[in-house]
Amino acid sequence: MSEEPLPGGFVGAAVRVGATVRKAPPADAVFVRRLLGFFAERGWSGAPRSLGVDEFGREVLSFVDGEVPWGAGAPPVGDEALAAVARLVREFHELTAGSVLAGGQEVVCHHDLSPGNTVFRGGLPVAFIDWDIAGPGLRVQDVAHVCWQFVPLGPGVAVVDAVRRVRVVAEAYGWGDLSLLVETVLWWQDRCWRGIEAGAAEGVPAMVRLRDAGVVGAVRSAYEWTVCHSARLGR
Ligand SMILES: Nc1ncnc2c1ncn2[C@@H]1O[C@H](COP(=O)(O)OP(=O)(O)O)[C@@H](O)[C@H]1O
Ligand SMILES: [Mg+2]
Incomplete structure (x- = not known):
């Protein structure tokens, strides 16, 4: 076949x-x-x-x-x-x-x-x-990952839309603590770019490909964007 x-x-x-x-x-x-x-x-x-x-x-x-x-x-x-x-x-x-x-x-x-x-x-x-x-x-790990990737959370997204869509996710899942949710998004974004950078430095092929495609910089920018708007997103 x-x-x-x-x-x-x-x-x-x-x-x-x-x-x-x-x-x-x-x-x-x-x-x-x-x-x-x-x-x-x-x-x-x-x-x-x-x-x-x-x-x-x-x-x-x-x-x-x-x-x-x-x-x-x-x-x-x-x-x-x-x-x-x-x-x-x-x-x-x-x-x-x-x-x-x-x-x-x-x-x-x-x-x-x-x-x-x-x-x-x-x-x-x-x-x-x-x-x-x-x-x-933890449940919040997947819920936060969904927010990061599907809302999505990062540069180029209107904050007002991000705020609304994080609430759409939280309400549909039944998740109440928005502040912990946003904190966990930051945890993901931070460990993601660091993980790719470390893996690429060790020569792991998939991580080298991701780094060379600019993913480290993109995820760092998403992290900084989320830090900047975390108070509004998590309120
Ligand atoms: N079970 C599946 N049914 C339909 N499409 C699939 C399935 N598994 C993988 N794919 C397709 O193959 C692509 C790569 O598979 P995935 O398991 O996501 O691999 P990777 O680990 O490389 O991300 C997916 O984006 C999807 O388009
Ligand atoms: Mg995949």
Whole structure:
């Protein structure tokens, strides 16, 4: 069967083969397989199914039909879809809360929720993909990541829209503490650019690619923008 390269991934080279996706296994492949298996058992359709490993050692996942926004030209996610994203996050947080997979933490977090890791149908989110760095965590970590990536929070965004859309996310998820939410956005932005810089300095290929594409500077600017508007966003 033919292999069709999938656009959008910065980290690996995901390809589509028929109704499946093949990509390099994540660092903790055992955990991710268990998590996707858990979602399948519960009948939750918001994630791809884990279908094992192929003859080249690649992870095999079910292909989720729909549109994945890609590139700078992708239109922003509207308020209605944004609220639906937050509700979809709430769904898998509720499923994993108190489970063995949450490892004594609040929930299992996706840890990389963004439009490019979301499949939309008819303009609404139906699944999150790319669970490679999922792990036990705090609800606010995913909610903050959604704010950063989907609102989004950074230069070029009108503050009045950002303030409204952070509230759309918080209300749809059922998250009350806006100040902690914004603090956690800053935590993500700060650790993101530092992580890319450190990884690139060590020669990790994906991090070198990200740095060379200007992502360190862009995320630092987003951090500074969020610092600047944090009082209004978090009030
Ligand atoms: N299960 C899936 N169903 C549909 N499309 C997928 C699926 N997995 C990956 N893709 C497509 O491949 C791209 C890259 O995959 P992803 O898992 O996000 O890799 P990366 O780790 O490189 O970001 C995604 O942006 C999406 O377009
Ligand atoms: Mg991805």
